[in-house]
Amino acid sequence: MPAFDVQQFRQQFAFFQQQPDWVYLDNAATMHKPQAVIDAVTQFYQRHNSNVHRGAHQLSQQATMLFEQARTSVAAYVNAAHSDEIIFTSGATAALNQIAFGLMHTVLKPGDRILLTQLEHHANIVPWQLHCQRHGVIIDVVPLTPQHTVDLVAYQKLLALKPKVVSFSHISNVLGHIQPVAQMVAQAKAAGAITMIDGAQGAVYQQPDVQQLDCDFYVFSGHKLYGPTGIGVLYGKTQWLEQLTPVFAGGEMIDTVSFVNTTFNKLPFRLEAGTPNIAGAIGLSAAISWLQKYNTEQIQQHKSLLLKEFYSGLQAIKAIDILSMPVHNAGIVALNVAGEHPADVAELLNQQQVAVRSGQHCAMPLFSYLAQQGAVRCSFAAYNTLDDVNRCLLALEQAVEILTA
Numbered sequence: 012m013p014a015f016d017v018q019q020f021r022q023q024f025a026f027f028q029q030q031p032d033w034v035y036l037d038n039a040a041t042m043h044k045p046q047a048v049i050d051a052v053t054q055f056y057q058r059h060n061s062n063v064h065r066g067a068h069q070l071s072q073q074a075t076m077l078f079e080q081a082r083t084s085v086a087a088y089v090n091a092a093h094s095d096e097i098i099f100t101s102g103a104t105a106a107l108n109q110i111a112f113g114l115m116h117t118v119l120k121p122g123d124r125i126l127l128t129q130l131e132h133h134a135n136i137v138p139w140q141l142h143c144q145r146h147g148v149i150i151d152v153v154p155l156t157p158q159h160t161v162d163l164v165a166y167q168k169l170l171a172l173k174p175k176v177v178s179f180s181h182i183s184n185v186l187g188h189i190q191p192v193a194q195m196v197a198q199a200k201a202a203g204a205i206t207m208i209d210g211a212q213g214a215v216y217q218q219p220d221v222q223q224l225d226c227d228f229y230v231f232s233g234h235k236l237y238g239p240t241g242i243g244v245l246y247g248k249t250q251w252l253e254q255l256t257p258v259f260a261g262g263e264m265i266d267t268v269s270f271v272n273t274t275f276n277k278l279p280f281r282l283e284a285g286t287p288n289i290a291g292a293i294g295l296s297a298a299i300s301w302l303q304k305y306n307t308e309q310i311q312q313h314k315s316l317l318l319k320e321f322y323s324g325l326q327a328i329k330a331i332d333i334l335s336m337p338v339h340n341a342g343i344v345a346l347n348v349a350g351e352h353p354a355d356v357a358e359l360l361n362q363q364q365v366a367v368r369s370g371q372h373c374a375m376p377l378f379s380y381l382a383q384q385g386a387v388r389c390s391f392a393a394y395n396t397l398d399d400v401n402r403c404l405l406a407l408e409q410a411v412e413i414l415t416a
């Protein structure tokens with residue numbers, strides 16, 4: 012197989028032709044979209060626009076076919092046993108809320124425990140917390156090691172408390188650390204827990220194999236996988252999807268309705284009330300087909316090279332504190348300039364057209380734990396180049412000079 016050609020990959024993003032001066036290192040927030048995705052969405056609206064599952068006409072049947080093909084392509088991407096195990100949502104947040112709300116009372120009862128880790132995104136904390144407060148469910152939190160990875164010894168000890176649900180991220184959105192998810196799922200299952208993986212950052216780094224992982228739920232957002240915003244995926248094993256009470260109710264998710272009683276549709280429709288994001292699902296499917304033309308290992312190697320160069324350049328800049336480890340890192344580096352506010356650093360980078368994010372990255376409990384007010388986050392994608400790395404390093408060097416002058 013020919014080597015990964017970053018220029019060829021990058022050329023497929025109109026954004027970089029329109030905005031050649033920008034260095035975009037905010038990929039953990041959202042990624043740019045290749046032309047294949049933009050075309051798929053545009054073509055849907057230009058040629059097939061119709062509602063799904065309900066029209067008597069051919070256009071609606073075509074739209075339904077495209078939408079259901081998208082479900083099949085997502086199912087294949089994550090290796091689900093059946094496409095009915097794929098629920099389209101508006102994003103990872105919506106999927107996590109559906110799981111947390113949906114398990115309450117059917118599976119989770121007062122006094123039950125849920126196990127999370129210290130580095131979770133708010134989307135994998137707050138939905139659980141709302142229920143815990145209302146329904147008397149208890150949250151336990153796995154602490155981190157001094158290297159800021161999940162403490163697996165503490166994890167095993169907390170599993171002994173017999174949590175009903177264990178929910179953790181595949182990759183930390185702040186630190187970039189890749190969690191040993193297969194091991195964590197296996198340990199959680201041995202302790203009798205239902206397992207939920209937040210793959211918002213993971214699904215793009217590595218094609219998740221949910222059957223091999225044997226997790227009960229896996230969620231992600233389309234926009235962090237080169238797809239459109241407003242579309243996300245809730246994968247669940249049929250047995251556990253059946254246990255979810257729908258968060259949203261209305262059209263499509265019902266079988267029969269009267270003012271006395273409602274009976275529900277079968278999966279996946281029972282958990283997809285209302286008109287879905289049809290174009291979004293089609294766009295996500297286009298993103299997956301497009302991405303699969305490339306070799307994941309080669310992309311990972313390319314990102315590792317970028318990281319290596321970035322870390323070695325950072326060593327040469329004074330006063331930089333790096334919070335992320337270089338090993339088992341998916342391409343996200345959280346850092347600070349000692350004594351400076353991360354927003355000031357990010358603003359100086361912005362002035363040099365280097366796009367990064369600063370703040371607590373929807374992970375306030377992690378920053379309390381790290382005793383940091385926040386961090387600058389540089390997150391790399393496959394379309395980033397060594398030139399991007401060097402421009403970011405230069406911009407950081409200048410920012411440090413200005414701030415410490």
Ligand SMILES: Cc1ncc(COP(=O)(O)O)c(C=O)c1O
Nearest residue numbers: 102103104132134180184211232
């Ligand atoms: C690890 C993680 N989980 C959940 C989310 C929420 O994703 P979304 O805002 O697309 O719903 C994000 C977004 O940054 C994330 O990084």
